[in-house]
Amino acid sequence: MSKRQTTNQSHRDPWFVIERIPDLNYVMAYTILKRYGRYVKQQGGGSFLREIIFIIEDGNAKLCYRRDQLHRTAQYIAAKAVRDVAWLAKANRVVAVAARRYRAVASQQLRRRPYRKLSDRALANALRDLITAQGASHATGQTTTWLIDAEDHFTTYLFDYLKARAAEQKLKLNVAEVFSALTTPLKPSYTEIESREILALAVRIGRRPALKRLIIRTPLEALPDALRRADPVLLRALTRHQRRWFWLHHNYRGPVLDLAYFLQVFQGLVKQGNAAVLLVQAKASAGRLGKQQTALVKQLKLDAKHRALFDQARVIVWLKAYRKDCMYYGAFTANELLRELARRCAISFTQAEFLAYPEYGPALLKHQINPTELMERKRFSVIYGTWDGIAVYTGQRAKQFIRRLLWEREQTRNVSTLAGQPACPGKVRGRVVIVNHVSDIPKMKAGNIMLSETTYPALVPAMKKAAAIVTNVGGLTCHAAIISRELKIPCVVGTKIATQVFKDGDRVEVDATNGVVRKL
Structure with a gap:
């Protein structure tokens, strides 16, 4: 691992936090950065994205981009997808194959339990094979299940197209409901x-x-x-x-x-x-939805290109959930392998979680390991990825690294109304409960408005109680959008700062048809 990289300060492109991710270890964070921007380029997503940062603090992560790099990448990918549906379909097929292979490798490694019977080299190879499949799955998925809608360009194009078609046909339709129906996959999660x-x-x-x-x-x-x-x-x-x-x-x-x-x-x-x-x-739900989609396509007289685009939009929504599920299955498998590594290396499982994947082999085969450094990574560290490699900084060096960067400032004071993307239509009022961690779930009561940085499967019990769901991040393909449609719960995603503007107990109105959240 290189530890001498410095960020390119040749232009004043500020960094910003796009997502806060709870309970993220180096098994996931470090591996995500492998070939990150280069693979986006390889897939045809442009060569703008060249730097990315994870800030780890107490085992939780902040995912950071440069504003202009992300903007140009997201804009380029969305425009290319609209222009070349065949490219989008091919990219989605690659994502599905990589995710399926990742899950297959994870399943294969689980069948090798108990891991005590494996030699040190066999255990190191098992971790290498799993991490390789994980890296491929994550790298392929970035273009069409994340970056394509990181700034809502793709969703906005499809939504505006539906509004225009409804106006041309003089149809009195709730466009948010039409959009939700046409982008909901028929294939079950x-x-x-x-x-x-x-x-x-x-x-x-x-x-x-x-x-x-x-x-x-x-x-x-x-x-x-x-x-x-x-x-x-x-x-x-x-x-x-x-x-x-x-x-x-x-x-x-x-x-x-x-x-x-x-x-x-x-x-x-x-x-x-x-x-x-x-x-x-x-x-029967998939059959009803399929008939509804067919009727809407005929009613709106969608042309062949836009029928294909909505087909791929449904694929993206399904793939987002499928990739996440494969990743969680793989994460369980990786953690089981790391428990055995921890036992053999006489370190805690938590310390093993903060090994970077190039360190697995040396730890097992040469006993090269620094337990103090591993705990420092969990407490506070920075993982900085570029096309040239990955650098890790811990403690004071990490803080100094961050201080040298130009950061975008968020305005959260005196804000009472936020706009986001309508993920599932409806309008409700209720009291805010912020749920970012599993430990927050007991706060949720039926009828509360659930606010979250982002949602994930472990938060589903809270989501089922919510009268509405609002997230800081996410778009067409995010977990909150998918689950809200399954549960028929009004949902607004991508508000950016909802959890910073509102607090537990605030009364708000969620207009998920228009993507607006307002304090009462």
Whole structure:
């Protein structure tokens, strides 16, 4: 790793924080920067993006870009996608293949457990293979599932096109609802698949009143033993379900979903007594949506090019969720391998998390490791990536590095109204609850307005309680946009500073049809 790089200060292009990412370790952060800008160029996304920074503080990260570099990149990619749909489709296919391979490699490595049986070299190679697949998945995905809409250019083009078509056809349509319908994928996400599978298990109970009473009345902690006696086949099915989906909300550092989580969901569905209805609705939803999309295309008389663009927009939305899910599965696998590395190197798992991938081999094979440096990286460090390589700075050197840079200032004082992107239409009022971490979820009550820097699978339980969702970052393909559409919850994304402007308890109105959040 180079430690002598300095930023190019030949022009006054300020840095800014585009996203705050909770619980991010070097397994993810360092690997993300490998070939970052170069691969964007290789994919045809232009050669503007040449620098990127992660600032790590207490295990949480800030992702930073230069303003002009990001603007020119996002603008170039969106314009190229609109101009050349075939290029966009090809890029999306590459993303899907890389993500699928990453998950396959992660699954292959999990099957090699217990890792104690592996030699040091075999363990180092397993980590290398996994990180290589992870790097390829992340690098390919940047162009079309992140940068294409980092500044809303692609979404704005599609939205404005729909408004123009509706006006030309003299149609009185809610364009936000039309946009939401035309950009919602028909292919189910892993979250939707898991939901259908546990609904199917709950349907089994419908004609067995005695078993239903047992499940409803038994305390959660006693439910496994009760099912073991009453219906061991059902318990085995629920256990298989947990083993299949334990990683679903893992994010980058865990924890996994245990059997108690799925038993609680299952017990709740049995108590509601409408699992059969919900399952029928879930299975029929894609068919209804497909018919709605076909009708809208005909009603608006979309031409072939724009039909293809909306097809690819749906692919991007699906890919965003698919890539994230593959990454969380891969993150679990990487963490399991690192636990074994930590055991062999006599360091803590937390210290192992902050090894950079080039250090895995030397740590295992040559015992080259600095535990103090690893903890310093977690406390405060900077990872600076350029086309020439990656540099890591820790402690005071990291702070000095940051101070030398020109930073963009955010105006958050005396702001009462914010604009963002309408991800799922609707208008509601309620009290703000800021949820950035899993530990914030207990604050959420039904009907609250959930504000977040960005959402991720572990926050879904809070999202399900929200009357509306508002995020600082995100666009067409972000997690909040995807989940809000699944849940039919009004959602505004990309407000940039909502969590800095509003605080817990503030009353706000969320107009997700027009993308406006206003303090009452």
